[in-house]
Structure formats: structure tokens, C-alpha cells
Amino acid sequence: MIIFDFDQTLVDTSSVEHLRAARNWKAVMAQASKLPVYDGINELIQDLHKAGQTIAIVTKSPDMVPKAFIKAHGWPIDIVVGYHHVKNRKPHPEGLLLAMSKAGASPDATYHVGDQPQDTEASRGANVVAVGSAWGCTDTAELEASKPDVLFSSVAKLRDYFVVELGLDG
Template identity: 70%
Template sequence: MIIFDFDQTLVDTSPVEHLRARRDWKGVMASAGKLQVYPGITELLEDLHAKGHKLAIVTKSPDMVPRAFIKQHGWPIDIVVGYHDVKRRKPDPEGLLLAMSKGQAVASKTFHVGDQAQDTEASRGANVTAVGVTWGIDDHADLQSSNPDHLFADVAELRKYFLGE
């Protein structure tokens, strides 16, 4: 199973960060159509799914936000764990463990892709492979110092890691 963070990993949500900080989810949803999916993400998700990988999203946002993108872009993601699905958000591993349970995944074969040190910490707590990505963030220091198992600067590198292309 490959579990993705949503914000700044799959989609550039920086234009609505001020709304997210206020938990103005209606405002986020109203602006969702203007947010950009990072180049290569949709194709990566499609190709990972075609190769038999189970895909999930675990986010600190309500699940309605990624579900809108799943529907709009036809992403082959069946498992979404959002803000309201857990009692403890990342860096607690509860969301990852819930996604793994829903997908009947084992930790030794699960990867968690995210852009923050909190993602690495959650990965460690769930005993899954921590994959850090830096394409959506300006300051990489915290992520780098969290020592993810792998660190990638662009989607092409991540693609090569998972698909060998």
C-alpha cells in the first residue's frame, strides 16, 4: 500500500493555507477548482494503481477536500482518511493505521509519502517506510532532519523509485 499526504504532496494548496489555518473548509472547497495538482501526479497514481498498488490518502484536512480531487481527476484511490476520521491527527500514526486496516495492508509493505517532518514521525509510529517529498515546500530543513527513509525532489524521482522508470 502507498499512502499519500494530500496538501503540498499531491496538490498545491498553498493558495488556501490561510483558509486551512482558520479551518474554513467551505472557503477551501470554494477555491478547490483553482488549486493545481502537481505535474505528473495523476499519471503516477494511475500507473501505480495499474501495477496493483493499493493507494490511500491520509490528510489533516476533512476528507471532502481530497475526495473532490479524486472525483475531478479520476484518481484510483479508494481509501481516504481525513480530519474527522481520527481522534489524533499526524504526527500520531492513527490515520495511517486506519488506512492500513481498511486496505488490509501490512506495515512492512506500506509506504507513506509526505512533505513534513510530521509525516516522517507518523510513518515511524506506524512502522512503515517514510518517503519524503520536497516539491511542494520551500524550506526542506525540517523534513530532511526528520530523516525519512527516502527523500525525493520531484515526481519523476518518486515515479522511478516506485515503478523503476
């Protein structure tokens, strides 16, 4: 199973961060379809799905934004755990554990891809592989200091990793 964080991992949401901070979700949703998906993400998600991987999104945001992307881009993602689905948000592992429970996945076969130290901490709490995604970060120092199991500066390098780890078609 592959669990992705959403903001700054799959999609560049930096242009609506001020709206998110103000909890203006209506304005965020009005901009959602215009937010850029990082290069290679659409293909990676399709490749993971073709390889039989269950894919989930666990986010500290409400689930409506990732669900809009899933619909707009035809992403084969069935599990979305958002702000309202958990009592404890990241860095607590509750969201990851919920996603794994829904998928029937075990920690030893689960990867969590995220751009924040809280993602690494949540991965540790859930006993899954912590994958750092630095491609959406302006400053990677905190992510590097959190010591994820692996850290990638591009989606292409993450895909190469999954080619080896999961046997994706190279």
C-alpha cells in the same frame, strides 16, 4: 500500499492555507477545483493503480477536499482518512494504521509519502517506509532533519524509485 499526504504532496494548497487556518472550509471548497496538482502526480497515481497498488490519502484536513480531487481527476483512490476519522492526528500514526487496516495492508509493504516532519514521525510510528516529498516545500530543512527513509525533490524521481521498488513499468 501507498499512502499519500494531500496538501503540498499531491496538490499545491498554499494559496488556500490562510482559509484553512481560519477553518473556512466553504471558501476552501470554492477554490478546490482551481488548485494545481503537482506535475506527474496524475500519471503516478494511475501507474500505481495499474501495478495493483492500493492507494490511500491520509490528511490532517477534512476529507472533503481530497474527495473532490479524486472525483474531478478520476483518481483510483478508495481510502481517504481525514481529520474527522481519527482521534489522534499526525504525527500520531492512527490515520496510517486505519488506512492500512481498511486495505488489509501490512506495514512492511506500505509506503507513506509526505512533506512534513510529522509525516516522517507518523511513518515511524506505523512501521512503514517514510518517503519525503520535497517538491512542495519552500524550505526542506525540517523535512530533511526528520530523516525519512528516502527523500525526493520531484515526482519524477519518486516514480523512478517506485519503478525499482514496486516494479512499475519504466
